[in-house]
Amino acid sequence: MSILVNKDTRLLVQGMTGREGLFHTKQMIAYGTRVVAGVTPGKGGEWVEGVPVFDTVKAAVDSTGANCAILFVPARFAPDAMYESADAGLKLIVTITENMPVQDMMRVRQYLDQQGVRLVGPNCPGLLTPGEAKVGIIPGHVARPGNVGIVARSGTLTYEVIQALTASGMGQSTCVGIGGDPVKGMNFIDVLELFNADPLTDRVVLIGEIGGNDEEQAADYIADHMTKPVVAFIAGQTAPPGKRMGHAGAIIEGGSGLAADKIKALLAANVRVAAHPEEIPSLLR
Amino acid sequence: MKLHEYQSKLLFAKNGIPIPRGRVAATAREARDIASELGGRVVIKSQVLVGGRGKAGGIRLAKSPSDAEDLATQVLSMTIKGLPVRKVLVDEAADIHKEIYFGITNDRAARRPVVIASSEGGVEIEEVARTDPDKIVREHIDPALGLRDYEIRNIALAIELPREHWRAFEKIAHGLYNTYTQTDATLAEINPLVITGDKRLVALDGKIVLDDNALYRHLDLAEMRDLDEESAQETEARKYGLSYVKLDGEIGCMVNGAGLAMGTMDIVKLFGGAPANFLDIGGGAQADKVTAALRIILSDPKVRAVLINIFGGITRCDEVARGIIAALAELKTHVPMVVRLVGTNEAEGRRLLADANLITAASLADAAQKAVAAAQRAG
Numbered sequence: 001m002s003i004l005v006n007k008d009t010r011l012l013v014q015g016m017t018g019r020e021g022l023f024h025t026k027q028m029i030a031y032g033t034r035v036v037a038g039v040t041p042g043k044g045g046e047w048v049e050g051v052p053v054f055d056t057v058k059a060a061v062d063s064t065g066a067n068c069a070i071l072f073v074p075a076r077f078a079p080d081a082m083y084e085s086a087d088a089g090l091k092l093i094v095t096i097t098e099n100m101p102v103q104d105m106m107r108v109r110q111y112l113d114q115q116g117v118r119l120v121g122p123n124c125p126g127l128l129t130p131g132e133a134k135v136g137i138i139p140g141h142v143a144r145p146g147n148v149g150i151v152a153r154s155g156t157l158t159y160e161v162i163q164a165l166t167a168s169g170m171g172q173s174t175c176v177g178i179g180g181d182p183v184k185g186m187n188f189i190d191v192l193e194l195f196n197a198d199p200l201t202d203r204v205v206l207i208g209e210i211g212g213n214d215e216e217q218a219a220d221y222i223a224d225h226m227t228k229p230v231v232a233f234i235a236g237q238t239a240p241p242g243k244r245m246g247h248a249g250a251i252i253e254g255g256s257g258l259a260a261d262k263i264k265a266l267l268a269a270n271v272r273v274a275a276h277p278e279e280i281p282s283l284l285r
Numbered sequence: 286m287k288l289h290e291y292q293s294k295l296l297f298a299k300n301g302i303p304i305p306r307g308r309v310a311a312t313a314r315e316a317r318d319i320a321s322e323l324g325g326r327v328v329i330k331s332q333v334l335v336g337g338r339g340k341a342g343g344i345r346l347a348k349s350p351s352d353a354e355d356l357a358t359q360v361l362s363m364t365i366k367g368l369p370v371r372k373v374l375v376d377e378a379a380d381i382h383k384e385i386y387f388g389i390t391n392d393r394a395a396r397r398p399v400v401i402a403s404s405e406g407g408v409e410i411e412e413v414a415r416t417d418p419d420k421i422v423r424e425h426i427d428p429a430l431g432l433r434d435y436e437i438r439n440i441a442l443a444i445e446l447p448r449e450h451w452r453a454f455e456k457i458a459h460g461l462y463n464t465y466t467q468t469d470a471t472l473a474e475i476n477p478l479v480i481t482g483d484k485r486l487v488a489l490d491g492k493i494v495l496d497d498n499a500l501y502r503h504l505d506l507a508e509m510r511d512l513d514e515e516s517a518q519e520t521e522a523r524k525y526g527l528s529y530v531k532l533d534g535e536i537g538c539m540v541n542g543a544g545l546a547m548g549t550m551d552i553v554k555l556f557g558g559a560p561a562n563f564l565d566i567g568g569g570a571q572a573d574k575v576t577a578a579l580r581i582i583l584s585d586p587k588v589r590a591v592l593i594n595i596f597g598g599i600t601r602c603d604e605v606a607r608g609i610i611a612a613l614a615e616l617k618t619h620v621p622m623v624v625r626l627v628g629t630n631e632a633e634g635r636r637l638l639a640d641a642n643l644i645t646a647a648s649l650a651d652a653a654q655k656a657v658a659a660a661q662r663a664g
């Protein structure tokens with residue numbers, strides 16, 4: 001087992017024929033992910049990389065039995081693409097797209113919640129279950145199958161941690177990049193719940209950063225419910241207040257969202273907090 | 286992107302919110318002319334994109350046109366929190382009977398817009414939150430339905446707004462919500478909204494922060510950006526699609542990915558250095574972007590060493606290496622550079638850099654320690 005994606009994932013790629021979409025579709029197929037359909041309005045009937053392309057998500061789902069969608073669609077078209085996948089009955093949507101307006105995401109998230117759809121992202125590197133499926137852009141070669149679950153707001157920092165774990169002989173069950181936006185789909189707690197229930201995950205790494213209070217809420221959840229050890233790293237201890245640090249959600253506002261407060265909350269929940277990413281493997285032992 | 290007070294209030298006025306009569310002046314002479322036109326007392330308000338203008342002496346009351354000219358001369362020569370005052374707003378002075386706070390922002394935890402109001406206006410809302418949290422009223426709005434009339438009445442009642450003002454308040458509330466949605470704001474704030482002696486509601490001060498990600502559909506608003514209010518480095522960084530924030534330290538950082546960029550700053554600090562900046566070159570950066578990034582970092586005279594940390598996923602290490610080589614040829618710098626390249630095409634990247642005079646590192650900790658040591662030697 002693992003969480004969210006595995007060898008039974010039948011993936012549909014929205015925006016497969018675009019530059020990013022095509023590049024990463026090739027990478028996902030090379031990793032062994034079952035990519036069953038692409039959707040690009042106006043290109044239905046074509047075949048790309050041995051995968052049939054459809055004009056609509058509904059047609060693609062009807063023909064191929066796809067059960068998960070990934071988006072490489074530009075931000076201005078992404079809300080429509082997510083509504084389309086939700087209305088076609090897909091229950092897991094992974095949105096790689098970055099630069100999404102917040103007001104768009106508030107409406108999208110509310111609708112997806114009403115439809116019982118799980119969203120990962122936007123502005124995220126997606127999901128990787130090593131040895132089974134890569135649904136996103138996490139470099140597959142740095143990961144190994146194993147029992148450490150990873151959930152992170154940052155992309156490249158996740159790659160860094162995966163590599164450090166692999167180098168220390170610790171494989172991963174599933175790596176989940178939830179994204180750096182202030183309003184997004186699955187949050188730390190949603191993913192921690194899944195890891196807590198997953199028999200193949202025995203330890204979890206949580207990678208947070210400044211902005212918002214998701215890490216504090218995760219700390220409360222860990223204290224009350226988590227049965228597995230958690231190690232954390234929080235980025236942005238040197239970030240100044242009032243400045244957006246690259247990610248739309250990474251900003252200290254009105255004295256809230258400080259790294260120090262998040263670290264304090266996690267320590268109080270018996271989470272070991274690493275001083276830097278390469279220290280994480282030693283804290284997991 | 287922050288808008289100036291005068292820009293924010295013009296957007297409010299377009300949506301039916303009453304604002305004081307007034308105009309912007311760039312010289313004291315213009316301020317005098319505007320004051321003559323308006324007649325009576327005026328307020329001279331510095332237009333800089335920081336809070337605390339009043340405390341800094343950047344908001345002054347003038348009794349006559351010649352007084353307005355004198356005060357505008359003073360205010361236009363000020364620097365507030367590092368920003369020189371280049372413009373003043375000359376507004377008719379209001380007869381303030383009562384000050385209210387009224388704003389809308391995105392509540393990221395609730396994933397909804399939230400209307401915030403308080404009977405304690407005229408001071409920063411964070412200040413009220415600390416000293417008098419019971420005086421703050423919040424009403425979450427359904428993003429699909431928009432602001433409902435009853436929600437406005439809930440707010441009016443909770444801030445104990447006298448009933449004679451409810452109709453005017455309702456109109457202002459809809460105007461504020463429309464401004465928020467139509468401009469894709471992350472904050473639309475009237476502070477204070479005043480009740481005047483003759484019982485009108487007027488938005489005396491206003492602030493709008495726009496969602497940068499939505500500017501593609503608001504080209505008219507994007508043009509309102511005041512380039513004088515940001516550093517030359519920030520303007521240059523935006524041109525190349527780089528995220529750059531200047532800090533006070535001596536070690537310049539160039540990283541791909543926001544989280545890793547913050548993590549790199551933190552580890553520099555952990556090993557006794559101080560980061561000079563946050564800089565994320567983003568995913569898939571080409572050589573010209575890397576060159577621009579290094580140019581921006583090295584334009585900071587405090588930088589004693591540069592730490593380049595690249596974990597290639599979409600980003601290719603060989604492209605980054607070509608950018609570094611081009612930058613070195615262009616800039617002819619003697620600032621020591623520590624480079625760590627990992628991931629996609631790392632072997633090719635390292636081969637390209639073998640002849641350049643750079644310090645290489647294998648791990649993040651190793652890179653940070655070498656950068657701190659190099660900065661100390663150079664300092």
